[in-house]
Amino acid sequence: MEKEVLVYVSDDCDECDRMVALLDQEDVTYELKNISDDKKHLHELQKHHVYATPALIVKGKKVLGFQEQRIKQLLNRLL
Secondary structure, eight states: OOOSEEEEEOTTOHHHHHHHHHHHHTTOOOEEEETTTOHHHHHHHHHTTOOSSOEEEETTEEEESOOHHHHHHHHHHHO
16 A cells, blocks of 8 residues: 655755655654656656656645645645
């Protein structure tokens, strides 16, 4: 079963690191998918019509880039 929270990141991405740190701080369980390590993850991300990292997908809702307030609002509303 796929996790409810997917995080797409890439290597050498400061915003990706900030997003992961925020999710850890908020004690969110998530599945991390590094598109630099596995091209399968890149293709999955593109199926969501997203072409950059970081990308957070929670129950089908997307947050692109590190937008702290938007991420917190989405998590509070959907989890």
